[in-house]
Amino acid sequence: MITRSARRPRPRRGLSLIEVLLALAILLLSIIAIGRLVDVGTDHGNAARASTRGSRLAQxxxxxxxxxxxxxxxxxxxxxxxxxAAWNYTVTPEAAxxxxxxxxxxxxxxxxxxKSFELxxxxxxFDPTMTGSAAQAERPAEPEPADTTTTGGTTP
Incomplete structure (x- = not known):
């Protein structure tokens, strides 16, 4: 007969406290990293939106x-x-x-x-006050028609 002390102990089922704490620490770090990536993505999206809007306003x-x-x-x-209204502009002309x-x-x-954003x-x-516009253009005078009548001669 085998005594209780001679039996091999059965492995326990489940996780130990250290394993649970380690899994929670990994989960927490990954959530923090994902949150930071979302913040960076939002910042880049806002910068892209500002760049697009600024270029349209400049144009x-x-x-x-x-x-x-x-x-x-x-x-x-x-x-x-x-x-x-939050956008300001400055136009600087220089003779070329x-x-x-x-x-x-x-x-x-x-x-x-x-943060200051500038585009x-x-x-x-060409100075538009010194050049004409298409509305000011005049159509050139039509050429006079050529004389097509002939005098004299015989017709067959």
């Missing part, structure tokens, strides 16, 4: 310069209207050498989450 202001709404006589600055040609720099900026667009533009 619209450059179009105003090309149309002659904003004069090329000196630096102009201000804020946009409506939903874009040939008459009526300017290098125009448009800077748009705003503060997002305490710069530069383009060479």
């Amino acid at each position: 619209s202001k450059m179009a105003e310069v090309e149309a002659g709404v904003v004069a090329l006589t000196g630096e102009a600055s201000g804020a946009f209207d409506g939903d874009d 050498g040939p008459p009526n040609l300017y290098t125009v720099t448009v800077k748009v900026s705003r503060t997002i989450d305490g 710069v667009l530069t383009q060479m533009i």
Whole structure:
């Protein structure tokens, strides 16, 4: 007969306290890492959104310069209207050498989450006040019709 002390002890079923604590620590660290990745992704998304909006605003202001709404006589600055009231702009024209040609720099900026965001667009533009527009163009005069009558001769 085998005594109780001679029997092999059975392995316990389940997890030990150290294994549970280690699993909880790994879970906690992974949740913190995923949360940080979400924050970084959100920051990059906001920066991309600001870059897109800023470039559209800079292009619209450059179009105003090309149309002659904003004069090329000196630096102009201000804020946009409506939903874009947080955005500021500065238009800086510089003579580029040939008459009526300017290098125009448009800077748009705003503060997002305490950080300054700025976008710069530069383009060479002819002064629209010195050039004509398609509306001012005149159609060239039509040439006079050539004389097609003939005098004399015989017809077969």
